Amino acid sequence: MPEIRVTPLGAGQDVGRSCILVSIAGKNVMLDCGMHMGFSDDRRFPDFSYITRSGRLTDFLDCVIISHFHLDHCGALPYFSEMVGYDGPIYMTQPTQAICPILLEDYRKIAVDKKGEANFFTSQMIKDCMKKVVAVHLHQTVQVDDELEIKAYYAGHVLGAAMFQIKVGSESVVYTGDYNMTPDRHLGAAWIDKCRPNLLITESTYATTIRDSKRCRERDFLKKVHETVERGGKVLIPVFALGRAQELCILLETFWERMDLKAPIYFSTGLTEKANHYYKLFIPWTNQKIRKTFVQRNMFEFKHIKAFDRAFADSPGPMVIMPGYCVQGTVGHKILSGQRKLEMEGRQVLEVKMQVEYMSFSAHADAKGIMQLVGQAEPENVLLVHGEAKKMEFLKQKIEQEFRVSCYMPANGETVTLPTSPSIPVGISLGLLKREMAQGLLPDAKKPRLLHGTLIMKDSNFRLVSSEQALKELGLAEHQLRFTCRVHLHDTRKEQEMAMRVYSHLKSVLKDHCVQHLPDGSVTVESILVQAAAHSEDPGTKVLLVSWTYQDEELGSYLTSLLKKGLPQAS
């Protein structure tokens, strides 16, 4: 029995370290290769020894697909390909391919230079890893090999984020990566066609949340920023993810322009600044509005927003600063998690007097969005990853109720097996098909018409042809099997009169059949011949000869038994 098997190595009932193994029709695909923010030991990377303990990964995986450039989806890639060892193709979209190495390099620097980790991947490894990448365009069907094909769909979320369809023959799986079903200020909404996959693997970060309108959240955000700046305060906006920084920049930039504000806005140098250059070059991946207006004004060229310099930190007056990461253990992270007293270097204790507000601008689909995507793709099964177990449970029930499909939520290392029953494509001769379709103009639900033919199987070439053609092709002669039944009836009338009565009887019973009275006195029903003859010995008995071929077996047999019952008296 063919089956699809899915095993999360990461992101199973968890957020972070996304890495999902899929086996479909004998092909093995690894979806994403992320790192976990919450760990700095072995657990930060997926456990690739699950795939193989001894052999090379290349022998076990047909391809690797990376959905987008966030580190929880690609952070383990150089470790996986260069340190564990994988030489097969790695597929990602072009913006992902452009930005991913920069984030990896940044990650490496923090790990090695700041935290002093040894045995981490090197810059050269990142470069070597990226050489194995094959760029995928949206909606392009990429033939990984003769049977396995993949196709990318737009996912919103961040620049270059994609959902992937993995297909072998008539079996398919869709993996969403992270996606957003509502367009924001710089990206469009995720979209997929009604591709009816056997399985949809979807993220479920906001499995239970239904967010209020984005407009309200933006208004709140701008109001708070504005109020603080107005009273001379400083605003610090920690933006964790690349992409969200650009989104907030556009939001602030347009607000500053509209309100004619003068307070400076800074973003942390390095990452965000460099990323802006990429955003300018990948305009086709942004939303409709930016694409339309980029000639007049490239939205990623900011007037009010400048790169931050440490020297500005103590400048008096209002300002807005958007630092980059708030990794665990940093001051930023402690403040965000609500600590009011901070122990600084040199045992100095600082009291946090600033107001701390938390606002979600995350570009993930909420519960409504996830349901919407399931509705769009119409999968036979759904599998949840990239979320918390409790929340998944709720969404799982909701999906099962609303769509009447099975929904799974395996933990890391747990395998879900789905039996599939793929249909078998064969070639039908056009003659046979057309003959059948011409007859099939009046479909009758109660008595479905049967198509009869012969399937010729030669190597892997399957052809369905008419039986006549099959005989001809194989050089075989047809063997005709014919039956002739003698039906004895007591009747003194002449044979011609008999035939006439047989004709009118059959005509009245067999209304849907072609009943004919031929000039030679015989009667035909379709291709069945009925003749009346005198009995050689008994002049009071007539013999009806009913003759048919094996192909007309049922009708022939029926006619004999019908005639055996005798003819109705002439009225």
Add this chain to the structure above:
Amino acid sequence: MKLYCLSGHPTLPCNVLKFKSTTIMLDCGLDMTSTLNFLPLPLVQSPRLSSLPGWSLKDGNAFLDKELKECSGHVFVDSVPEFCLPETELIDLSTVDVILISNYHCMMALPYITEHTGFTGTVYATEPTVQIGRLLMEELVNFIERVPKAQSASLWKNKDIQRLLPSPLKDAVEVSTWRRCYTMQEVNSALSKIQLVGYSQKIELFGAVQVTPLSSGYALGSSNWIIQSHYEKVSYVSGSSLLTTHPQPMDQASLKNSDVLILTGLTQIPTANPDGMVGEFCSNLALTVRNGGNVLVPCYPSGVIYDLLECLYQYIDSAGLSSIPFYFISPVANSSLEFSQIFAEWLCHNKQTKVYLPEPPFPHAELIQTNKLKHYPSIHGDFSNDFRQPCVVFTGHPSLRFGDVVHFMELWGKSSLNTVIFTEPDFSYLEALAPYQPLAMKCIYCPIDTRLNFIQVSKLLKEVQPLHVVCPEQYTQPPPAQSHRMDLMVDCQPPAMSYRRAEVLALPFKRRYEKIEIMPELADSLVPMEIKPGISLATVSAVLRTKDNKHVLQPPPRPTQPTGGKKRKRASDDIPDCKVLKPLLSGSIPVDQFVQTLEKHGFSDIKVEDTAKGHIVLLQEAETLIQIEEDSTHIICDDDEVLRVRLRDLVLKFLQKF
């Protein structure tokens, strides 16, 4: 399968393919060479052009003098310029399901088709094709609308009058189909019908046909198309290039195994080498500028100009031209330069890698930054303040009939210091120059056409091996001007089928098979038997379901059990459906074994008689007779159904079912 040929222009094709149940238009090119018969539209009042004498017949009859003007020894139509449309009468264009666009030059007739023929289908094109196509249309509309001309001449088009006109007007074809330019509103409406596609995207049409665009290497987003079903494949090759310029290289491998390959859009200058032409372009440009003259380059706002700017970028400093201003004047100049930088995914490998740095893929960004290249929407406004000579001006339209180029021709034509360099191959440069004669300025002809030449075509055809090639008739004979050059034509076996405007071709292939899916439950119930080594057969009786042009075979329904006599059966319920056929039989019956079998099953009193063709087996007791011949068996018996069925099944044991 038929091909309706609506355009006679080999590089601006418009064909309609009928394939299975779909009607597919392949490109809709607009033949703009018709505008060469019209007077130029000057941007600034031109005393010369406005005081031309009217043309009169030999007998002095001057009734056409309002419409036709004599200029430099030629006769021109004094009217809003008009374009030659594809044939609209050959096939009802409202039946077209989809239009496939191969590149931005081949979509210029789109608004005429989508807005005025009842077309209700979808147009498919890549994003760069649509964006740059929009720019080309916008420029065209702008060029024509900003010089309003009251007069629209039509008298001269009358067949009886056209006969009397001098060449080339006399010989102009299809003048009745010539139309004025469309409006921006029509352009927008036409473009809104386009659906964007990516290379190697498989697009299903009604479940019957799949179409796929492939990179053709000629321009940003340019594509060839595969139109296929499961058993047939048509390749449409239109405007392809094997040279390494800025676009992604041509995808040749996917064209393999085509039943039919439709070949259009080859180079218009088969004897010129594009690289050599670029070199000549640069040296002539440098020479003129060094001598204090100006250089005029009539061009389209996108395409080869990107390559020319890139060459100049490398050449300027070494040639000592750093101080010479380069102007690019077009209503869409800015857009074209900006758009070129955001389509990294559609560019050649070298340019793609630039965006990883991240840097703009084309070096003209740097030319603009360093103020060496300046762009303006028109000669009016800022340009007149910044204008310095000597300079190099890139501007349209290459026909020299409208656009800012008309102004520069008038301005610079009188000085032999200046040079006009023709790089676009679409218009004969001599005809383009006709209304400006006599000219003192130098004219250099450096046509750069990167599309396939005949050597590349024959290599391509050898590589992809289509069963049949179809192409415009122009490609099946040497060009008229070089009739001895037998190498300048498509050479393939079997010879290419050729078409001309308004012709309908029946394409030479017969469909034999169609894909059908066998449901797994049915597949499980099939019993294959090996007939010959490696060949197995299975008889299939199944229910055929057809939906959206997809065919599926399902297992036959189980016979319904009689419901226990609750309902009175009607007589007709028992009548079997004569359309349910039993399988065919094959094989032969060895008499001896058959008789043995009969005996084993309790028949006695068996007599066998030999006949001319076989045997007769008599079951005397049952008054039954079985005639057995090589390929037939006939059972003749009384109406004893039980007996008959027993005999039938015994006979069937010796036969194979099909």
